[in-house]
Amino acid sequence: MELHFLPTEEQAMLRDSVRRWAAGRDVRAAGDQQVDWAYGAEQGWLMAGLPEEAGGLGGSDADSAVIAEELGRALVRTGFVESGMVAAQLLLAIAPERAEEIAMGGVQPVLAHDEPGMRACYLNVTTRAENVEGGWKLSGRKSAIVGTPTSLVVSARMPDAAVGLFEISAEDAPLRSYETFDGRTGGELTLEATPAELLLVGKPAESALLEAIDRALVLESAEALGAMEAAFDMTRDYLMTRKQYGQLIGEFQALRHRIADMFIELEQARSILVIGLGGLAGSNPQERARLAAATRARVAQAGQFVCGQAIQLHGGIGVTDEYPVGHFFKRITAFAARHGGEARQVERFAELS
Amino acid sequence: MGALGDEEFRAEVRAFIAAELPSDMASRTLLGYHPHKPDVEFWTAKLDKRGWAALNWPVEYGGTGWSITKRHIFDEECYLAGCPAVNPQAFHLVGPIIYAIGNEAQKNFFLPKIRSGEHFWAQGFSEPNAGSDLAALQTRAVREDDEYIVNGQKIWTSEAQYCDWVFCLVRTSTEGRKQAGISFLLVDLKAPGITIRPIIGIEGGHVLNEVFFEDVRVPVANRIGEENEGWTYAKQLLGAERTFSAVVPRCKGLAVRTRAIASRDGSKGRGKLIDDPHFARRLAQLEIELMAHEATLARVVAEEEAGVNQHSPTPSILKVKGTELLQKLGALAIEALGDSAIPDYPEADYLLDPPNDAPGAPAAYGVVSDFLYHRSATIYGGANEVQRNIIAAQLLRA
Numbered sequence: 001m002e003l004h005f006l007p008t009e010e011q012a013m014l015r016d017s018v019r020r021w022a023a024g025r026d027v028r029a030a031g032d033q034q035v036d037w038a039y040g041a042e043q044g045w046l047m048a049g050l051p052e053e054a055g056g057l058g059g060s061d062a063d064s065a066v067i068a069e070e071l072g073r074a075l076v077r078t079g080f081v082e083s084g085m086v087a088a089q090l091l092l093a094i095a096p097e098r099a100e101e102i103a104m105g106g107v108q109p110v111l112a113h114d115e116p117g118m119r120a121c122y123l124n125v126t127t128r129a130e131n132v133e134g135g136w137k138l139s140g141r142k143s144a145i146v147g148t149p150t151s152l153v154v155s156a157r158m159p160d161a162a163v164g165l166f167e168i169s170a171e172d173a174p175l176r177s178y179e180t181f182d183g184r185t186g187g188e189l190t191l192e193a194t195p196a197e198l199l200l201v202g203k204p205a206e207s208a209l210l211e212a213i214d215r216a217l218v219l220e221s222a223e224a225l226g227a228m229e230a231a232f233d234m235t236r237d238y239l240m241t242r243k244q245y246g247q248l249i250g251e252f253q254a255l256r257h258r259i260a261d262m263f264i265e266l267e268q269a270r271s272i273l274v275i276g277l278g279g280l281a282g283s284n285p286q287e288r289a290r291l292a293a294a295t296r297a298r299v300a301q302a303g304q305f306v307c308g309q310a311i312q313l314h315g316g317i318g319v320t321d322e323y324p325v326g327h328f329f330k331r332i333t334a335f336a337a338r339h340g341g342e343a344r345q346v347e348r349f350a351e352l353s
Numbered sequence: 354m355g356a357l358g359d360e361e362f363r364a365e366v367r368a369f370i371a372a373e374l375p376s377d378m379a380s381r382t383l384l385g386y387h388p389h390k391p392d393v394e395f396w397t398a399k400l401d402k403r404g405w406a407a408l409n410w411p412v413e414y415g416g417t418g419w420s421i422t423k424r425h426i427f428d429e430e431c432y433l434a435g436c437p438a439v440n441p442q443a444f445h446l447v448g449p450i451i452y453a454i455g456n457e458a459q460k461n462f463f464l465p466k467i468r469s470g471e472h473f474w475a476q477g478f479s480e481p482n483a484g485s486d487l488a489a490l491q492t493r494a495v496r497e498d499d500e501y502i503v504n505g506q507k508i509w510t511s512e513a514q515y516c517d518w519v520f521c522l523v524r525t526s527t528e529g530r531k532q533a534g535i536s537f538l539l540v541d542l543k544a545p546g547i548t549i550r551p552i553i554g555i556e557g558g559h560v561l562n563e564v565f566f567e568d569v570r571v572p573v574a575n576r577i578g579e580e581n582e583g584w585t586y587a588k589q590l591l592g593a594e595r596t597f598s599a600v601v602p603r604c605k606g607l608a609v610r611t612r613a614i615a616s617r618d619g620s621k622g623r624g625k626l627i628d629d630p631h632f633a634r635r636l637a638q639l640e641i642e643l644m645a646h647e648a649t650l651a652r653v654v655a656e657e658e659a660g661v662n663q664h665s666p667t668p669s670i671l672k673v674k675g676t677e678l679l680q681k682l683g684a685l686a687i688e689a690l691g692d693s694a695i696p697d698y699p700e701a702d703y704l705l706d707p708p709n710d711a712p713g714a715p716a717a718y719g720v721v722s723d724f725l726y727h728r729s730a731t732i733y734g735g736a737n738e739v740q741r742n743i744i745a746a747q748l749l750r751a
């Protein structure tokens with residue numbers, strides 16, 4: 001497996017440009033997701049991770065990760081990872097003829113795969129597809145759909161028990177939207193014989209789905225890493241400005257050790273992401289899944305510690321809505337709750353080893 | 354069985370709660386959102402009628418005179434049954450100061466009004482630059498005849514928006530050690546010159562406030578004890594509530610709730626998460642930690658009642674262990690909820706009667722909000738870092 005520890009020149013430029021764009025944002029507010037989306041599409045963020053032959057910009061998932069990390073730093077709520085980097089690429093792989101529409105951001109797909117009790121047993125799909133008068137109808141419940149989709153890519157079990165991937169336009173989807181506790185747009189689908197277009201079925205559908213999931217596990221981890229970095233930086237600055245007992249709180253040894261531990265964890269997260277990206281670039285699906293699970297688990301572990309302690313070291317100000325640090329903690333808490341949680345990803349890693 | 358025994362008394366408390374606590378109030382409280390004042394008022398009045406409101410006070414001041422053991426059992430039963438908690442600042446903090454140090458007039462005026470729930474109290478100690486270093490406080494009280502003129506700012510004042518009075522530490526002298534020039538004042542929150550500004554928490558709730566004082570006139574008669582002795586009284590108060598900050602009932606409630614969340618059908622595949630040995634084991638581990646923590650509390654209580662081992666740093670141990678356990682249990686509850694943890698469950702909409710198409714799962718209502726709020730548990734009441742300093746200082750004393 002080839003691992004890339006240093007950013008390429010292009011990646012460094014990409015990082016700077018996303019960071020510049022995100023710099024003025026208020027991390028506490030969602031902002032206008034449609035405006036963000038249009039900007040990102042124009043900048044090529046949706047296609048950054050795709051090779052040219054697939055309609056992309058000749059990049060890789062490592063490029064997407066650079067963008068994701070910066071988006072995480074600024075707590076951008078818009079589903080660039082969920083829609084642009086995961087679902088759009090999945091759709092593109094299935095329907096290459098739609099490349100232009102997808103690349104321009106004209107469709108904002110979200111993968112509706114998770115189900116309430118799935119807990120990262122990704123092939124335990126219980127949503128059922130039935131063939132009724134030549135068309136497909138789906139029944140079941142899909143949870144944790146993050147983003148503002150125009151189209152949903154829905155997984156379901158075919159009458160012969162194979163996995164099928166379907167598309168339902170958001171207008172026709174019984175999508176119940178809600179605000180997530182970390183200020184994003186979430187949704188749930190309650191499908192009751194809802195008509196859907198079949199995209200792909202059987203082994204090809206299963207492997208496309210599993211690849212998309214691994215990509216989500218790793219690129220969401222990159223976003224989480226960005227959020228941790230921002231919370232860390234803020235805390236480091238705070239230790240060097242806040243005074244109690246006539247001295248900077250960063251002079252208290254207990255807090256010096258804590259910030260050192262936070263940094264150690266942050267670096268572990270940064271490193272495992274390289275591994276996860278190496279897995280995505282490789283050609284062995286089982287190894288890719290194993291490393292994606294490892295990445296997700298390790299980043300969730302590190303993120304909960306770093307962002308939790310970021311609040312702790314701020315004292316009272318850290319638990320206020322007005323101060324940014326709590327918002328990073330909320331993002332990480334939501335990140336850690338999804339995909340079965342850290343422990344479940346550890347278990348997956350063991351299962352795949 | 355709780356580690357503290359006394360099953361007969363426990364049964365009596367249960368019977369009282371069953372007879373008096375409306376079930377909607379219980380359900381609302383058990384969700385884990387911040388208490389509603391009308392509920393607290395209602396329950397305080399019920400308790401007062403039974404003579405059980407001031408459970409931690411001596412009999413002569415209308416308290417129960419119960420042993421610490423009995424108080425703990427009572428607290429635990431109330432918590433697990435979903436009784437709204439009485440205003441803690443009044444019953445646990447200022448009440449004991451008033452009967453221990455206040456004069457007769459203060460005792461006669463304030464204590465009955467606390468017991469009945471007529472007066473809710475806020476604690477005005479912290480300031481923007483006086484948090485852990487509380488003695489650095491700068492809110493000034495200048496004597497003018499039989500009044501103090503108070504100017505300054507308090508922050509993190511829990512529940513001030515619905516309290517009637519605030520007890521404050523104020524600076525009455527700048528001479529000598531900074532601890533030496535502090536006085537303890539009781540201030541009517543409706544007094545002219547007081548402005549209260551809300552601070553919204555990361556959980557989205559309004560508990561915290563800033564309280565500004567601009568030429569607020571406070572009668573000297575509302576000073577507790579002697580001028581410039583306030584620090585001594587406050588220290589006495591901060592050390593007094595040994596059992597309260599151990600949050601044992603709250604941890605127990607959360608452990609029970611986490612087990613229930615993981616026992617839902619379909620919480621893992623078609624089965625239950627609790628049947629997953631990996632999960633069950635991690636919950637069990639926290640339950641064991643909680644058992645040891647509760648036993649530590651029981652041991653401290655036994656020692657205290659027997660008057661032995663007074664100088665060990667156990668109060669700080671109880672605070673550190675209890676609050677950290679609470680946060681770990683909260684994280685496990687969220688893990689058990691999985692995807693259902695993700696929606697924001699806004700309190701007002703979901704209290705008891707969620708809409709039919711409500712997303713997520715009823716089991717999740719209030720869990721994340723409670724978890725987020727309790728990130729503060731390791732910060733307030735003496736941050737855990739400061740508690741560890743206290744433990745070490747006591748252990749390493751030459």
Ligand SMILES: Cc1cc2nc3c(=O)[nH]c(=O)nc-3n(C[C@H](O)[C@H](O)[C@H](O)COP(=O)(O)OP(=O)(O)OC[C@H]3O[C@@H](n4cnc5c(N)ncnc54)[C@H](O)[C@@H]3O)c2cc1C
Nearest residue numbers: 252312313315316476478479484485509511729733736738
């Ligand atoms: C939810 C909530 C409710 C509250 N309610 C009230 C209330 O009703 N009334 C009231 O008066 N106050 C209240 N407080 C205030 C609370 O007591 C203070 O937040 C607390 O004392 C910490 O002070 P600070 O926030 O200024 O943090 P700081 O003191 O600035 O602490 C920042 C960080 O530095 C660490 N630190 C500070 N000193 C040391 C040291 N010597 N060694 C090692 N580490 C150190 C702290 O542990 C913390 O991690 C409340 C706070 C919260 C969060």
